[in-house]
Amino acid sequence: MTEHIGVALFGAGRIGKIHAGNLARHPHTQLRYVVDVHRPAAEALAAEHGAIVVGIDEALADPGVAAVVIGSSTDTHADLILRAAAAGKAIFCEKPVDLDVTRARACAEAVRQAGVTCMIGFQRRFDPTFAALKQRLDAGEIGTPEVLIVTSRDPGPPAAAYIAHSGGVFKDMLIHDFDIFRWILGGEAVSVHATGGCPNMPEVAAAGDISHAAVTLRTRDGALCQINTSRRAAYGYDQRFEVLGSKGLLQAGNVRPTEVVAWSGDAISSDKPEAFFLERYCAAYSLEIEHFFDALVNGTPVRTTIEDGIKALELAEVATRSWREGKAMECAI
Template sequence: MKKVTVGIIGAGRIGKLHIDNLKRNPHVRLKKVSDLFSDQLKDWFETSGVEEITADYYDIFQDQEIDAVFICSPTSTHADLIKLGAQHNKHIFCEKPVSFSDQETLEAYDQVRKAGVQFQVGFNRRFDSNFAEMKARIKRSDIGDVHVLKITSRDPNPPHLDYIASSGGLFMDMTIHDFDMARHLVGEEVVEVYAKGGNLVDPAIGEKGDIDTAIVTLTFANGALGVIDNSREAVYGYDQRIEIFGNGGALVADNQTSTNLKYYNAGTVESDKPLPFFLERYNDSFIHETEQFIESILQDRPTGVQFEDGIMAQRIARAAQESYETGKPVQVNYEIGRSYV
């Protein structure tokens, strides 16, 4: 059986999640993981399924046996690691966003194109079975021409304040998943963004220079409209819903719950709350995205989320931030060969 030999950079929460999923894939050999704090991960490493652990990520790029690298380190490191991966002819899976800088992202993009390696961005929500079925039904024109898209995405709890300071902001860290889903589902580029936001959850988030609540309106190239609402705190669970409306009907993807059981009595109707957070809600989608990446390498076919998708989601996020700061709608440049500005 042909296998893809994999190296992972970053053994934090998302890196460990990918390792757990990859070790169940019979087409994967987990050769090496690198983390700056590898000396603190010895107990975990013993049961990780990875053959070697190192503190130096160069060990992964210089390993001739490694075919593909998963970049699960902080965003500030992504662009440089992508370039190194391309220079060493490694296929690359990179968590979102590619970087905080359009110029850095385009430079990495050029390196990947020149190397001709496979590249996938970690927009896992595309691989959720509900959203994938929604996309399939849009493509076969079940709802006709798309007119309106509504996305609700609310976290159950705000992240740690230290994370807020280095996250890139709500739009780049959180809403970027929704921007990608908006492009993916409508099948058109976003040409204009208008964003409003505030601190309604925790004033300390504002003191860190970020917002915790936002409404973003999108205009697509075909005239369709979209609206995204975000919050860093939904007390009832991880709120993830999408509705898309067209001249032939509508499609609605509701929250996932632990069961679909509802209880009716004379006084109330009860159902389970949404699943607690993204690890539970999107567990299967994380599995499917890594399976698809490995299949793309083995079958030499395009990945499910191309580099261009990462560029555009990042640009929409940047436009949303600019709109929030200026109070004005902002046009989005969707010519990949040109910088954002």
């Protein structure tokens, strides 16, 4: 167990850099290869961490590579999962598995057949605040969970070009919230209703998507979940949820950069939430990579499997249909 796990990293962009930094801190990993179609980015990241820039084939052919970390663009995920599974590598892949559910299921099947570990990067489950809430919920602090309210707002929209190829707000943004729904309520949805619109954001409407969504889910056990999302919150990145249980309520609040409070002639003011996901989930990104490699080292299962990735994707698909058709959908996911 004292040997290092050789790692190939796919994607040298924003998230790839974060994974590389966190890999460097893990005592039992060694980043061997960085793969990116944008060669200069790959070179820079590789140089920083003493790794080598290669192509996909070369990276997967090295028997010293036991694990891959996939942080490249969404349209490359499925192909890389299939090839890594075929090569017998353990896989860490960013969400979503694929925008197409059928294709994502094929990945899950391939992973199963290859018998490799595959973890999907639902990093929010590793956020210290969210994880502490989950632990207290599981410990019975508020009895049985009955209602989950999720607020999930981005500080501002991505470029219109991105939105057009994002798979839509349900697959692009809410997939995380659907995972939170499954994780916190611990049950699958029997009905989904989604609606939304583009108040004050005509550019999103022009891209065929919605900027604001309201989703309601019901579990087999009768628990309810309401999710509200928007592509813009003037005050920053808003990531909160609360669970009403039979014996109380647990809230997971935003994280602030500092604890300074100012009292002026106008109001009493504290910091806005962290700016965006890289800041808000900084600890979570570190903890999920730690979890993945700890699981490999110890031979224990990972907490967010490719099946979790499929389930969240299916909910996103049902929600998309509910919104398009303007009706609640029964489902047995």
